[in-house]
Amino acid sequence: MGSNFSFLEAKHKIEAYCAYQDRSHFEVKNKLFSWGQSPDQVDQLMAYLIENKFLDEGRFAESYVSGKLRIKHWGRIKIRQGLRLKQIPEKIVQLAFKTIDxxxxxxxxxxxxxxxxxxxxxxxxxxxxxxxxxxxxxxxxxxxxxxxxxxxxxxxx
The missing domain is CATH 1.10.10 (Arc Repressor Mutant, subunit A)
Structure with missing residues (x-):
């Protein structure tokens, strides 16, 4: 399967994708693979994004919890299911839930x-x-x- 974007194009596009709103690692990996990036390129880009604070699962989980509670008026059960679907580790989910008043x-x-x-x-x-x-x-x-x-x-x- 050929790449839709060069490595550099993918790097710039994924930076913008992550800067627009907090994303989970799972979402970003899927996006990169959908753009035809190789597993090695995906790993490289993921490491770069984490190192440069474009990606942070804890920050993502907290903003997800806050948004779903305050805007969508979801309860903890539905929020937890949503985070599980995005493959957020349970310990990060528990930390994010501590932000709920x-x-x-x-x-x-x-x-x-x-x-x-x-x-x-x-x-x-x-x-x-x-x-x-x-x-x-x-x-x-x-x-x-x-x-x-x-x-x-x-x-x-």
Missing amino acids: PDEYFTILKHEIAKKQKDLASEKDPWKKKAKVLRYVQSKGFENDLIFEALAEVEEE
Whole structure:
């Protein structure tokens, strides 16, 4: 399989790719291989990117956690699955999770519950409504114990 880009072209393009937003090693390797770089070239470029701070799995994991929580309103379960798909080592995932503020996390969960309850205002059966809200926040990746605690708080407010 021939190379789509010279080594130098690939180096410049991958620098731009990594500078645009934090990437995982897995994503960058796949991108380089898709450009027809040889395994040796990929290894060389990966070492260069890490050495020059274009690539940092810890930084990637932290920005991924922050973005998925604050923008997409995902829970830890779904965020962890996303990081696993990007082949981030578990110890890096655990460090990134330490950046989650528990109060902010709980507030986001309560916000998602309240928003879903409002969307389901036309649902007259309280059990069906509760089941739909529960399924919704579970699908967003929140933990059951926190869901039940948050549901109780939202219902009190």
